[in-house]
Amino acid sequence: MHRLYFKSKLELVTNCAWTKSGSNSSTGSKTTTSDGGNGENASSSIVFLDALEKEIANEKKERGGEKEEENDEVDEINEEFADRVLISRLSLSLSSSSSLGGAGGGGGGGGGEQRRNEHQLNQKSKFRYLLETFHRADEELRKSTLAQFANERDAKDKFDLLMQEVKKLCVSYGGLVLNPDEEIRGTREEPGMFPISEWEEEYGVNEFSYRLYTGEMSQMYLDAFCKKFGEEEPDLLDAIFLHERQWTFTREKSLPTEPFLVHGMSILADFDPFLRAMFMLAANPIAAARLIKHPLWMPKNRNAQIFPTLPPHVMMIPNFNANARTSDGYVLGKDFEECSILGPLFALSPMYSRVPVMNMLSQRREPNVFPALFPSVDLGSKDLKVSVRERDNAHATIWMHMARVYEGLHAILKTLLKHGGPTRDGVLKWIFLNLHVNKKRSQQEQQLSWFENCSDGYFVNFCETMLRLSLPFTDVLNGKGKHLPKIKAEYTLSKSCGITDYKDCTRLGMTESEAEQCYNSGEFELEEGGDANASSWGFVCECFFATHRAMHLGIIACINAQEERQRHTIRRYAERVNELEEEIQSLPGNDPRRHEFVVQLGQLRMKKDAYIQQTMLCDATLMDPRVVSDSFAFYRLTCVWLLNEARSGGGDQTSPAIPTTTTTQLPDEASKAFRAIPEEIVEDTLDYLVYVMCTKSSSHSLIENEILTEVVDFLVLFSGASEHIKNPYLRCKFVSVIHSFLPDYSGSDKLGRVMFETNASAFQFLIPNLLKLFADAEQAVGPYEKFNVRKEIGDICEYLWAIPEYRNGWKIFSETKWRFYAKFVDMLINDAVHSLGEAMEKLPQIREREALMGDEAQWNQLTDEQRDDHESRYESSERELRSDLFFAKQNIEMMAYTSKEIATPFLRPEIIKRVADMLNYFLSHLAGPERRKLKVKNPEKYKFDPKELLTKIVTVYLNLYKNESIINEGADKMDTGAEKTLAEAISEDGRSYKDEVFTMAIDVLSKHFLLSPTEIEIFQKLQKAAKKAADDAVDLEADLGEIPDEFQDPLMCTLMKDPVIVPITKNVCDRATIERHLLSNETCPFSRQPLKVEDLKSDVELKRRIEEWVMEQKKRAKKSYYNVRS
Incomplete structure (x- = not known):
């Protein structure tokens, strides 16, 4: 009974029969198909093995005694017989095959059955047959129970052993039929042990990867195959796995059936089999070890099957070099993407390339993503509109498909890395080579070349994969801060750094020569006795910096290009x-x-x-939520690490450094290790934070739920850390990030509150650091950057002034750092004078051009070139005017709201004259006779409101005048020396001060109810005080007569009131004059050598002589006056 059961199961598993009775007579079952189903859905019949039947009959005859009709039965179904069945099945040629037909009977079968068998063998190679047989045997093993053998343990064990042997044989013969050595495998003309079909010859050894990609090979078979040949025939396994066409997603020749090119797939195609197949390889340590040894793991040659010839338009690109390689001989960007084993998988993306010529290849991917997801978009229309619903649906579809891509790619690399040893090192080298062969991706779009850079989609996938590899140490807020000490800044200047392009990068605080000296000296190398490999730094360290470099070349480069495009x-x-x-x-x-x-x-x-x-x-x-979440978490880790690195001062970091909330400022000096950090790490962190905040998308909801304390600390503290971040342009970027948190710009009140209203570091350091940056921008950056950063600082300050904690801190800072604050006020005045002065000049020009363009007769007399010139200048003037008026309004508003409570700095001796001159100049234009020239058509277009500006200017007058008593009380504390009232400073302005202008201003303010009656009354008092001061000044000038040269200030030619000695040249100047000069230029006006206010020495003796001379002159003038009257 058991013999018949064994026979039927072996027939079922091998899909073969060797007796005419077949499986029907043995078990009463229906004809078994090739896939293990039943005959009702059969696509092909069980193959009848004529040769084996004859062998069995002959063996029976030789032993003798059996009847002829029983000669086709075998004595025992065992492992040896299973081997004979498989050999007989694999030895079948197309011409000698026969089938077991239910109605046809006989060994030879009918012509129809013969043709069907031929089709079956043509479609199914021997290797595919072995895979199916292996899986059927495994299925029988799993279904085998003791009850099926009448509880006879020996029978079940024999059956299990039979099925195990079938599986082993399928693996063994699998290696034989795939052997690339023609002497063993043979050819169609001269076959080896088994015949070779046309299909098998065309696929060759590449059939192994093909069956893996189609899902016909299970992980169990792969593991068994690798285990057997890895232990017994490693050379054969190498020959199969390391074959030049293995894992290339292509075959030797192009066949009309079953095209299998992942290069032509978009994310809307069925790409999962490729990811699944590569994961299966990665999961097996033996296969993984050979995978990273494959020539195409890190290719040095272009795959001619993918790019047999280059398009003509590519060959015409200037400076194009199709044979460009790295110094180590590896192919560059696009070749690496197309030719490497993992490249086509990482290229699965909806994104097109930034290089236009590459889009021709990107758009060949089918199905084409854009028309499929945006069917209603008419690209040819002038007014392109996409409905919110269509956009959201398209985004959701892209995110859904890309989630499978990200998960698959991450699983592959993570699994490979877990094997450790050479496999792990091979993966790290692949990661580092990815960065090196695409090192030019951060260039602007116009500078990118085709073959030197992979596609954007490839590198965004690479970034997300690296971000996911970083996740185990990214979340520093949930007990994983222990990983922070493993990230060492010294790695970037080590000779064992895998990111070779860091060697020549710009660093936070090191010059190029300092970095080169540090690199050559080996100062940052690991201690002696450590492993010489790059992995000695640890995976956390290497992964952190590799992810940063990947983000720089990938997502950050795409963000910058996206901004340029838009x-x-x-x-x-x-x-x-x-x-x-x-x-x-x-x-x-x-x-x-x-x-x-x-x-x-x-x-x-x-x-x-x-x-x-x-x-x-x-x-x-x-904007994929998972990409945003992973990227933000990584950059938050970077913020924590940078703070930790700066505060450690390069000391011992072997102990876990869990980040804690702190309100301590950074050290005054940066450690050498911190100064060695690549500048791009900080810059990319800032760029991504700005991008996320300015997208105003669903990413805000992700960030709002995160803890941002460390991010805010990073922004606040480093914005004023000039010793840690030398590049002023980079520190100005901190302002842009902080500015993006403002509710008016981020669109999120919650984020604004988190940024500004709950952080202790911000309360203490934000205002001082912003004002320092305002001052640093004067000399450190260009004009455009200077006004842009000051504009953003102005927006932030206006928002913060309304919060009591910041307003109080602002007051304290102005008192404790009064000398610096005076410098800040001076710069504020400079900006206001420049911006509003430029606007006052452009408004009459625009008025003239509007009149010319409105006079049709005069306009038509001009030539086309003249009209074009006028229109061009008009448009340019309009743009500049809008900008000038914005900056002027912002600066005047800042002076208006701060001077109400912080008036002292505005009325210091070195500042008060400049403040008065500025106010008088603007008042004369806005309220004097000149105001008629400022009238233009549509002033709203330029956001020009002269009444509002006039109100702000007069508000500054009033704030300073009302607080003058407070200024005088604080004079002794600030050691300001001689005092000058606001009224006196106003009256001394010989260029713009006119009493009648004040009168006109009062008329405008009263007529349009711009100020309250009380405020107008106070302004009238200031007018009278200024008029009296002007009259007194005239009288004093007459009384003093000609001033001796030794009493005159050499710079202003005015009488000195508080003479000081300049130690460098021994020149004597009035303190107010020289300190006013030093506010904007800390050099000696006579020698151009560095000079500080602290270096000035009061000339007490000269001051006494001047005071005595003035008193003497006044007495003489008074005596002369009475003599005249008498």
């Missing part, structure tokens, strides 16, 4: 399209240029549409 590129193409359309419309129908222009217009529209698609798909990819 701000300039698309708009520029749209303008060119409009101009060309107008040009075509203006041409007569028979103009020969018309056809040429139409062709150019079509090309421009295609480029514009490509950029629009690129932008929309890039937005969808970068």
Whole structure:
């Protein structure tokens, strides 16, 4: 009974029969199909083994005694017989095969059965047959129970042993049929042990990866295959796994059936089998070890199957070098993406490339993502609109598909890394080589070359994979801060640093020569006795910096390119399209240029549409909630690490450093290790924070739920850390990030409160650091950057002034750092004078051009070139005017709200004259006779409100005048020396002060109810005081007569009131004059050598002589006056 059961199961598993009775007579079951199902759905019949039947019969005859009709039965179904069955099945040729037919009977079978068998063998190779047999045997093993053998343990054990042997044989013969050595495997003309079909010859050894990708090979078979040949025949395993065509997602020849190119797949295609297959390889340590040894793991040659010839337009690119390689001989960016084993998997993305020529390849991926997800978008239309619903649906679809890509790629690399040893090192080298062969990806789009850089989609996937590898040490807030000490800044200047491009990078506080000296000296190398490999630094350290470099080349580069596209590129193409359309419309129908222009217009529209698609798909990819969450968590870790590194001072960090909330400022000096940190790490952190805050997307909800204490500490403390971050442009970026948290810009009140209203460090250090940056921007950055950063500082300060904690801290800072604050006020005045002065000059110019353009007769007399010139200048003046008025208004508003409670700095001797001159100048333009020249059409277009400006100017007058008593009380404390009242300073302005201008201003303020009657009354008192001071000054000048040279200030030629000695040159100047000079220029005006206020020495003797001389002159003038009267 058991013999018959064994026979039926072996027939079922091997899909073969060797007796005419077949499986039907043995078990009463239906005909078994090739896939283990039953005959009702059969696609092919059980194969009848004629040769084996004859062998069995002959063996029986040789032993003798059996009847002829029983000669086809075997004595015992055991492991040896199973081997004979498999050999007989694998030895079948197309011409000698026969089938077991239910109705046809006989060994030879009918012609129809013969053809069906031939089709079956043609479609199923021997290796595929072995895989199916292996899986059927495994299925029988799992279903085997003791009850099936009448509880006979021996019978069950024999059956299990039989199935185990079948599995082993399938593995053994699998290696034989795949052996790439033709002497063993043979060819179609000269077959080896088994015949070879056309299909098998065309696939060759590549069939192993093909069956893996199609899902026909299980993890169990792969493990068994690797274990057997890895232990017994490692050379054969190497020959199969390291074959040049293995794992390339292609086959030797292009076949019409079953095309299998992942290169042509988009994320809407079925790419999961490829990810699953690669994960299966990664999961097996033997396969993984050979995978990283494959020539295409880190390729040095272009895959001719992918790029047999280069497109002609590529060959015409200037300076194009198709054979470009790294110094180690590895292929660069695009070749690495297309030719490496993992490259095509990492290229699965909806994003197009930043290089236009590469988009031609990207858009060949099917199904095409953009038209599939944005079906209603008409790219040719001038007014492109996408509904919120369609956009959200498209984004959700992209995120869903990309989640599978991210999960698959992360699982592959993580599994490979877990094997450790050479496999782990091979993965790290692959990661570092990815960074090196794409080192130019951070360049601007116009500078990118095709083959030197992989696609954006590839590198965004690479970034997300690296971010996920970093997750185990990213969350420092949930007990994982112990990993922070493992991240060492010294790694970036070590000779064992895997990121070779860090060697020549810009660093936070080191010059190029200092970094080179440190590198060559080996100062930052590991201690002697450590492992010489790069892995000695530890995976956490290497992964942290590799992820940073990946983000720099990937997501950050895409963000910068996206900003450039949205701000300039698309708009520029749209303008060119409009101009060309107008040009075509203006041409007569028979103009020969018309056809040429139409062709150019079509090309421009295609480029514009490509950029629009690129932008929309890039937005969808970068705003993926998981990508945003992982990126933000990583950069939050960076903030914590940088704070920890700065506070440690380069000391021992072997103990866990769990971040804690602190309100301590950073050390005055930065450690050498901190100064060695690549500048791009800080810059990328800031760029990403700005991007997330300015997108105003669902990413805000993700960030709002995060703990941002460390991020705020990082922004606040480093914004004023000039010793830690030498680059002023970089420190100005801190302002942009802080500015992005303002509710008016972020759109999130919650984020604004977290940033500004709950953080102790911000309460204590934010205002001082912002004002220091305001001052540092004067000399450190260019004019555009200076006004931009000061504009953002102005916005932040205006917001903070309304919060009592900041307002009180601001007051304390102005008192304790009064000398610096005076410098800040001086710069504020400079900006206001420059901005509003420029605006006052442009307004009359715009008024004149508006009058000219409005006079049709005069306008028509001008030539086309003259009209174009006027229009161009008019548009330029409008842009500049809007900018000037904005900055002027912001600066005056800051003076208005701060001077109400912080008036002392404005009325210091070195400042008060400048304040008065500024106020008088603006008052004369806004309220005096000159104001008529400022009238323009549509002032709202420039946000020009002269009444509002006048009110702010007068408010500053009033604030200072009302607080003058407080100023005098604080004079002794600040050691300011001689005093000058506001009224006196106003009256001394010989350029702009006129009493009648004050009168006109009062009339305007009263007429339009711009100030209350009480405020107007106070302003009238100031007018009278200024008038009296002016009259007194005239009298004093007459009384003093000619001033002796030794009493005159050499810079201003005025009488000195508080003479001081300049120690460098021994010149004597008035204190107010020289200190006013030093506010903006800390050099000696006579020698240009460095000079500080502290260096000045009071000339007490000269001051006494001046005072005596003044008193003497007044007495003499008074005596002369009475003599005249008498």
